[in-house]
Amino acid sequence: MSKQLDAFRANLEEFAANHRNDIKKNPEFRRHFQEMCATIGVDPLASGKGFWSEMLGVGDFYYEIGVQIIEVCLATQHRNGGLMSLEELLQKVRTTRGRSRQAQDVSLDDVMRAIKKLKCLGNGFVLHRLNDGRFMVQSVPAELNMDHTSVLNTAQGTGHVSIKALQDKLGWQKERSMLVMDRLVQEGLVWVDDQDREGRLYWFPGLFPDT
Amino acid sequence: MDRFEWSDGKLKEGETVIKQQGGVKISDGPEKTNFENGLAQLTHSRLIWRSPQNQQSIVCLHLSLVLFVEEMSDGRGKSPKLVLHLQSPRANQPKGPVYSSQHTHIRLGFKEGGANDFNRCLSEVLARKVWEFAPVSRPANQPRKIHAGIVGIERNLEKQRKETDQNISKAFQDLDKLIGKAKEMVELSKKISTKIKDKQGEISEDETVKFKSYLLSLGINDPVTHETHGKGLKYHEELAKQLVAVLQEPIEENGGMMALTDVFCRVNRARGIELLSPDDLLDACKQFSRLRLPLRLRIFSSGVAVLESISKGEDEKVFEAATLLEEF
Numbered sequence: 001m002s003k004q005l006d007a008f009r010a011n012l013e014e015f016a017a018n019h020r021n022d023i024k025k026n027p028e029f030r031r032h033f034q035e036m037c038a039t040i041g042v043d044p045l046a047s048g049k050g051f052w053s054e055m056l057g058v059g060d061f062y063y064e065i066g067v068q069i070i071e072v073c074l075a076t077q078h079r080n081g082g083l084m085s086l087e088e089l090l091q092k093v094r095t096t097r098g099r100s101r102q103a104q105d106v107s108l109d110d111v112m113r114a115i116k117k118l119k120c121l122g123n124g125f126v127l128h129r130l131n132d133g134r135f136m137v138q139s140v141p142a143e144l145n146m147d148h149t150s151v152l153n154t155a156q157g158t159g160h161v162s163i164k165a166l167q168d169k170l171g172w173q174k175e176r177s178m179l180v181m182d183r184l185v186q187e188g189l190v191w192v193d194d195q196d197r198e199g200r201l202y203w204f205p206g207l208f209p210d211t
Numbered sequence: 212m213d214r215f216e217w218s219d220g221k222l223k224e225g226e227t228v229i230k231q232q233g234g235v236k237i238s239d240g241p242e243k244t245n246f247e248n249g250l251a252q253l254t255h256s257r258l259i260w261r262s263p264q265n266q267q268s269i270v271c272l273h274l275s276l277v278l279f280v281e282e283m284s285d286g287r288g289k290s291p292k293l294v295l296h297l298q299s300p301r302a303n304q305p306k307g308p309v310y311s312s313q314h315t316h317i318r319l320g321f322k323e324g325g326a327n328d329f330n331r332c333l334s335e336v337l338a339r340k341v342w343e344f345a346p347v348s349r350p351a352n353q354p355r356k357i358h359a360g361i362v363g364i365e366r367n368l369e370k371q372r373k374e375t376d377q378n379i380s381k382a383f384q385d386l387d388k389l390i391g392k393a394k395e396m397v398e399l400s401k402k403i404s405t406k407i408k409d410k411q412g413e414i415s416e417d418e419t420v421k422f423k424s425y426l427l428s429l430g431i432n433d434p435v436t437h438e439t440h441g442k443g444l445k446y447h448e449e450l451a452k453q454l455v456a457v458l459q460e461p462i463e464e465n466g467g468m469m470a471l472t473d474v475f476c477r478v479n480r481a482r483g484i485e486l487l488s489p490d491d492l493l494d495a496c497k498q499f500s501r502l503r504l505p506l507r508l509r510i511f512s513s514g515v516a517v518l519e520s521i522s523k524g525e526d527e528k529v530f531e532a533a534t535l536l537e538e539f
Contacts, residue, residue, distance in 0.1 A: 001403060005425055008396050015389045022382045029382060032327070036386065037430070040394040046430040048488045049446055063486040067479050070472050121489050122516030123472040141514040 009051060016055040023056055027107035033058075034113060045117050065106060065114040068093045070123075073139035081188030082140030083206035086111065086127070089137050130156050136206060140187075147180045152204065159207040162199055212239035213312040214276045214297050216305040220261060220269035226254045230332040234323030235260065237270075238292075240314025246270065248322065253332055255339075258295075270308055272317075276300075280333055282326065283318065291326045293319040293333070335380040338373050396429055404433050420444065448502060450487070450495035454478065455504045462506065462520050467528065471496075471508075471516040 022029050037044050037052075044052035045062050053059025072092045076084060090111050097106065115137065118125045124141025131153045154169050155161045166177040181202055184190045193201040215237075222228070235251035237244055237260060252259040256275075262268035278296040296316045321329070403422060424444055426433050457478065462469045471492070479486045487495075496508040496518065510516045521527075 019382045036390045043430040047427050047491050050430045051428045060486050067476050117489050121471045124514050
């Protein structure tokens with residue numbers, strides 16, 4: 001098999017010579033490349049020692065994004081409890097990368113693939129999909145069950161919920177709502193706001209727009 | 212949709228079908244039409260649509276009428292649509308299925324997928340076609356070409372854009388070829404893997420290790436050969452030793468424990484280039500106990516993974532605390 005491997009390696013080198021830059025600069029091409037690899041059962045990001053990584057530099061690109069994602073999540077965890085929207089994460093990663101145009105060419109697809117790779121490090125990196133198609137990134141291993149996700153979905157327009165809102169919109173009993181919200185407060189995923197006239201509000205910092 | 216014309220579907224001399232896709236429906240702007248679930252064929256000069264039931268029902272669109280193409284995502288995970296923005300119909304437009312339409316674009320829906328590939332080929336053809344046909348509206352006594360001024364700049368940008376488009380088309384083509392070769396490698400490795408599984412014991416351990424390293428190079432994850440007990444790859448063993456050398460002191464200073472994500476960041480920040488993948492890190496850490504290194508990988512029930520110093524880890528601290536209490 002080693003002969004075929006050498007032949008393939010030569011092919012890859014030629015491709016890299018011509019198109020290494022295209023992969024770095026063009027998010028669409030990058031995504032197509034990843035999709036094609038997936039269809040044949042190859043993971044170009046499996047190892048930094050793989051051909052793909054060595055010759056095309058895809059590894060360094062995505063692993064660096066991985067590092068930046070972890071750092072952004074760590075920096076904001078005290079505020080949002082480890083739950084933030086994917087767009088906010090993308091924005092912050094772009095800011096970390098600097099102001100050059102090349103640094104900005106990180107797409108949502110790139111971030112999602114980097115997160116997928118980070119899962120094996122065991123820190124509970126999970127992507128949740130909300131009803132409106134948006135994604136939330138969870139970076140701490142809290143157990144978010146279906147009830148928690150329903151609350152997230154209810155909060156997504158305004159960023160907050162109240163016990164009454166849960167009863168009205170989801171038809172939940174008061175006890176169930178209180179149990180779920182208490183758990184979310186414990187996990188640090190919501191902030192309690194007692195200043196509203198109508199009663200206690202629970203805010204999701206992870207859902208705040210443009211912070 | 213009034214830019215389409217009826218066609219007998221015969222290809223002109225020298226015309227070849229570059230790409231075809233079934234399950235395509237045509238919408239007149241946002242409005243549905245009867246042209247559903249047909250075969251869309253792309254040639255160098257036309258887009259031909261053939262009806263699935265009626266062999267005679269064929270329409271075509273001259274690509275010179277297409278201004279540009281964009282992809283429109285349909286949300287809800289459906290296959291994207293292609294929007295073709297069209298020029299106004301010519302005065303001598305041949306008869307077509309629609310006499311007049313208020314819309315300046317048509318949409319192609321891809322029920323069976325293939326939108327991306329079709330778009331790619333279509334964009335490539337459109338880019339090239341503009342080279343072949345001189346614009347009809349240029350007057351005979353055209354003044355000399357303007358290189359300076361805004362027109363000149365625009366022309367240069369346009370030229371660059373076309374070149375980039377062509378380069379990207381070539382890139383996609385080259386990628387397809389490369390992936391084809393990679394697929395052959397995957398097939399080959401599957402055959403060898405089956406052989407190893409069947410001939411258990413006849414393949415030497417060294418040969419298995421060699422095969423494993425091939426898989427690593429190609430990025431193929433093969434559960435048959437990917438056991439973690441037994442001899443690991445030299446690469447991971449070396450990496451494990453390097454990690455311990457770099458991490459032992461910081462971990463001990465950090466209370467004897469460090470989260471794996473933290474380790475990942477530190478190690479890669481220190482390396483700068485030739486970064487480790489998360490899998491590399493994990494595979495190296497799994498070698499710690501076999502190589503009797505003073506760090507170990509520990510995974511809690513919550514899923515959190517940490518690296519722990521053997522001499523200063525949790526068990527040891529508990530032991531120390533218990534001893535202190537006894538002495539009291």
